[in-house]
Amino acid sequence: MPGEPPDPLGAAPRGWVDLRPEQFGIWxxxxxEMVTQAERRRLVAADSGSDYDWTxxxxxxxxxxxxxxxxxxxxEDRGERIKR
Known part of the structure; x- marks a missing residue:
């Protein structure tokens, strides 16, 4: 709201990406975790078809x-965003 002090912690859940240094640990x-998933994916050849979902x-x-x-x-959000 105009005139209210900014609240970065309140804005993050609304879709803002928090890139302040104290949040780098999360990234x-x-x-x-992405690298771990990539390693697991590499070891499991059965899940390598064109229909395999890898993001x-x-x-x-x-x-x-x-x-x-x-x-x-x-x-994390258990969903996807697509263009409609």
Whole structure:
């Protein structure tokens, strides 16, 4: 609301990405989980068809912000965002 002091902790749940230094640990934890998932995926050849849903980032891939966001929507929010 105009005139009220900003509340970054209140804004984050509404969709804002909190990139303050004290929040970096959360993003590091997410990145580690993505790498763990990529390693598990690499070891399970049966789940490698074109219909396999993989949204993470492998350990040798460049970091892609859009893939990070997709991973968060899928694994933390238990949903997906699609264009309609």
């Amino acid at each position: 590091i934890k997410r990145a580690k 993470g980032i492998g350990p040798d891939e460049a970091i892609a912000p859009s893939r990070f966001a997709t991973w968060v929507f899928h694994y």
